[in-house]
Amino acid sequence: MNAYETWIAFQTILIREIRRFTRIWVQTLLPPVITMALYFVIFGTLIGSRIGEMGGFSYMQFVVPGLIMMSVLTNAYANVVSSFYGNKFQRSIEEQLIAPIPNWVILAGYIAGGVARGLCIGLIVTLLSLFFTHLHIQHWGVMVSVVLLTSILFSLAGLINAVYAKSFDDISIIPTFVLTPLTYLGGVFYSINLLPPFWQAVSQINPILYMVNAFRYGVLGISDVNIHFAFGMIIFFIIVAGAFAMHLLNKGRGLRS
Amino acid sequence: MDCAVSIHNLHKTYDNGFSALKGVSLDVNQGDFFALLGPNGAGKSTIIGILCSLVRKTSGNVKIFGLDIDTHFAEARKNIGVVPQEFNFSQFEKVFDIIKTQAGYYGLPSSVAKSRAEFYMKKLDLWDKRNTPARMLSGGMKRRLMIARGLIHEPRLLILDEPTAGVDIELRRSMWEFLQEINKAGTTIILTTHYLEEAENLCRHIAIINKGLIIENTDMKSLIKQLDQETFVMDTREALTTTPAIPGFVIHKTDTHVLEVEIKRGTDLNHLFNALSAQDIHIVSMRNKANRLEELFVKLLNQDDSHKSGAAA
Numbered sequence: 001m002n003a004y005e006t007w008i009a010f011q012t013i014l015i016r017e018i019r020r021f022t023r024i025w026v027q028t029l030l031p032p033v034i035t036m037a038l039y040f041v042i043f044g045t046l047i048g049s050r051i052g053e054m055g056g057f058s059y060m061q062f063v064v065p066g067l068i069m070m071s072v073l074t075n076a077y078a079n080v081v082s083s084f085y086g087n088k089f090q091r092s093i094e095e096q097l098i099a100p101i102p103n104w105v106i107l108a109g110y111i112a113g114g115v116a117r118g119l120c121i122g123l124i125v126t127l128l129s130l131f132f133t134h135l136h137i138q139h140w141g142v143m144v145s146v147v148l149l150t151s152i153l154f155s156l157a158g159l160i161n162a163v164y165a166k167s168f169d170d171i172s173i174i175p176t177f178v179l180t181p182l183t184y185l186g187g188v189f190y191s192i193n194l195l196p197p198f199w200q201a202v203s204q205i206n207p208i209l210y211m212v213n214a215f216r217y218g219v220l221g222i223s224d225v226n227i228h229f230a231f232g233m234i235i236f237f238i239i240v241a242g243a244f245a246m247h248l249l250n251k252g253r254g255l256r257s
Numbered sequence: 258m259d260c261a262v263s264i265h266n267l268h269k270t271y272d273n274g275f276s277a278l279k280g281v282s283l284d285v286n287q288g289d290f291f292a293l294l295g296p297n298g299a300g301k302s303t304i305i306g307i308l309c310s311l312v313r314k315t316s317g318n319v320k321i322f323g324l325d326i327d328t329h330f331a332e333a334r335k336n337i338g339v340v341p342q343e344f345n346f347s348q349f350e351k352v353f354d355i356i357k358t359q360a361g362y363y364g365l366p367s368s369v370a371k372s373r374a375e376f377y378m379k380k381l382d383l384w385d386k387r388n389t390p391a392r393m394l395s396g397g398m399k400r401r402l403m404i405a406r407g408l409i410h411e412p413r414l415l416i417l418d419e420p421t422a423g424v425d426i427e428l429r430r431s432m433w434e435f436l437q438e439i440n441k442a443g444t445t446i447i448l449t450t451h452y453l454e455e456a457e458n459l460c461r462h463i464a465i466i467n468k469g470l471i472i473e474n475t476d477m478k479s480l481i482k483q484l485d486q487e488t489f490v491m492d493t494r495e496a497l498t499t500t501p502a503i504p505g506f507v508i509h510k511t512d513t514h515v516l517e518v519e520i521k522r523g524t525d526l527n528h529l530f531n532a533l534s535a536q537d538i539h540i541v542s543m544r545n546k547a548n549r550l551e552e553l554f555v556k557l558l559n560q561d562d563s564h565k566s567g568a569a570a
Contacts, residue, residue: 001331005364012361019354091345095406098309098339099362100331257271257312 001100009101010109017113021079021120028079028117029124032071036125039067040132043189055191055222060133065216066188069150071125073211076118076151077179080110080158081171088162093255103249107159107242114155115148122147135219142227143218149234150211156241163248163255182208187216192224207237259323260284261414261445262308267317269303277303279469280317285462287322287413290440291447292460292477294554299466301449302342305418309339322413335363338412340403342419342449348392352383355391356406363410370409377405380435397428404432414445421455433459453550457481465557472561483553488546491516494539503532517546 001009021028040060048059055062087093096106129135137143157174165171186208192200203209210230217223223230249255262285269278277300285291295301306312307319310330319326321333346355353374360370378384381401386394394402400420407415417436421429429452436459440446450456456463456477463480465473473480493514500510506529507519516538518529533540 001364008364008366009362012358015361016354016358023349087347090347091343092347094311094341094345095359096362097311098334098337099359100334100364101362102331252313256310257306 001102006102006105009099010105010112013096013101013106013109014112014116017079017083017110018116020083021113021117028075029121032075032121033124033128036067036071036128040064040129043067044132055220057220057222058133061135061220062191062216063189064129064133064135065219066186066212068122068125068129069147069212069215070183070188072118072122072147073150073154073183073208074175074179075121076114077154077158077161077175079117080114080155081162081165081175083113084110084159084162085165085168085171088165088254089168097255104246107245107249110159111152111155114158115151118151118154119147122151137219138221139218141218143215146211146214146218146231146234149231149238150215153207153211153234153238153241156238156245159245160241160248163245163253166254182206187212187224207233210234258287259320261287261289261322262447263318263320263323264304265318267304267307267319268315269300269307269312270315277469278307278314278317281466281469281471283464283471283474285445285447287445288440288443289445289462290437290460291445292456292463293447293449293466294453294456294463295449295466296558300469301466302418304466305339305341305416305447305449308416309337310334335410336413338407338410338415340400340407340415340417340420342422344399344403346391346399346402346406349390351388351390352394352402353378353387355402356409359406360409365410373409373411374405377408381405397424400424401432404435408439412444414447415439416447418449419451420448421450421452429455453554457550465554467558467561473557477550480553481550486519486521489518489520489543490546491518491540491543494541495537497538501533501536501538503529 043063044060048063051059053059084093087096126135161171161174185203186206187203192203192209195203204225210225210233213223213225214227214230214234217227217230262283264281264283267278267281268276270276281300281304283304293301293304303312307314308321308326310326321336324333324336326333350358356374356378357367357370360373361367365373375384378387381404383398383401383405386398391399391402400423404417404420407417420436421432424432433455436446436448440459446459448456448460460477462476463473464471490511493516496513497510497516501508501516505524509517511517520526520529530540
């Protein structure tokens with residue numbers, strides 16, 4: 001395929017992905033809005049007002065960046081894992097496998113679809129948060145690039161999960177038993193400076209901590225971790241996950257017999 | 258001129274140890290309408306899977322229009338359209354979107370994809386269903402959707418894996434006409450089917466595969482010539498009390514008004530009818546007991562199985 005044909009193939013996968021998650025918007029776009037509205041009401045307004053300040057900001061302001069990031073990463077992951085596995089289950093993935101599309105374009109198409117949903121949800125939740133608090137963005141470049149990189153990383157993770165999945169149960173195991181605990185313990189609701197030194201050290205191995213704090217730095221200008229180190233960690237995880245996902249597609253694992 | 262498909266010494270052993278192909282060699286000429294027949298599990302779908310890259314071969318060489326599928330996989334895939342045995346499209350997408358999206362996977366610009374999708378959907382009577390989700394289509398429409406999708410990039414080789422399974426006879430015949438039309442226009446077609454009448458009517462060359470090996474590979478006319486006898490079912494006007502005996506013919510009475518007659522090829526049938534008339538038996542209708550190709554197919558498979566079991570003993 002020449003560059004123009006490759007571009008069309010990439011666009012086709014991306015448009016199909018966007019068409020999929022907008023077609024089923026009641027399952028994909030609405031639930032995070034409702035969930036986050038509840039978080040804002042309960043943790044921000046009701047409980048947050050009794051907690052007081054955290055990191056020099058009201059608890060509501062402190063928790064909003066974490067909740068936006070939580071929505072972005074869970075939705076980027078969910079989009080790719082359910083779409084890719086759904087295509088495997090219905091065997092419609094064969095439409096792409098028999099076509100002359102290079103594997104890296106298939107990967108890029110699905111990742112772009114996950115990023116599109118992650119950004120879409122991130123924007124909606126950010127707009128929703130403005131009903132509850134004021135946000136004065138400190139570092140636009142940091143904020144946007146962290147959202148983008150986090151969406152890419154969790155889209156890659158979703159694709160790896162989907163390649164290994166053999167049933168619909170398998171695509172909910174990782175989000176339930178790995179992603180949710182890591183997110184809740186990744187500094188979304190609290191500063192890790194509140195933890196005893198031992199648990200602070202343990203928290204350092206949680207990759208989500210770096211994403212949440214880097215995003216919070218972009219929005220509020222505060223972070224529990226070094227911002228350069230946080231970016232370094234996110235990019236490192238993207239390289240590892242991306243290389244592994246390419247390896248799986250090139251091997252045809254779970255796709256070609 | 259390069260063959261449309263050239264397969265040399267193809268082997269495939271699956272991870273569970275099952276050896277599906279044990280050294281298949283096969284050439285399909287450009288412009289041919291080629292039947293690949295065999296019982297279930299013989300290796301037909303494995304060959305098709307390897308041609309369209311869904312199955313990885315263990316060893317051997319495969320070329321599509323002279324392009325090696327290992328070294329020129331993208332160019333080779335552009336030349337192939339596949340209509341698989343099982344439905345493999347998203348059940349939730351609209352018919353038009355499925356076909357247009359497939360065009361995009363081959364790098365066709367949107368304007369070309371739209372006009373081609375409209376052309377093939379109209380040709381296959383799907384245009385009225387363009388905005389219908391695929392799951393709402395009947396079985397026959399789903400088959401036609403897969404044919405339209407397989408043709409959207411206008412491949413030089415179309416592979417049809419049991420395209421008319423579960424399709425009613427009227428629709429099957431209209432699909433035959435359409436396939437003959439695109440074959441005449443230059444598209445090479447490889448067909449697998451369990452309807453041997455379909456293979457006999459459509460195909461010019463045939464290969465029969467059994468247990469991972471090609472046991473016959475010839476043109477249809479030569480194969481049919483191998484059939485040394487046929488069995489006809491004849492309906493009689495009068496009820497029969499005994500089985501008529503006519504020298505040179507093996508006759509069985511299967512019902513009061515039905516005879517089965519085994520006739521060697523080239524036998525003068527007038528002699529049979531005259532002899533029956535002489536016994537006051539009048540034939541009102543007759544038909545082949547089985548399709549000619551079906552009789553041959555069963556015979557060849559039986560010969561191959563007994564040969565293999567003899568060799569094993």
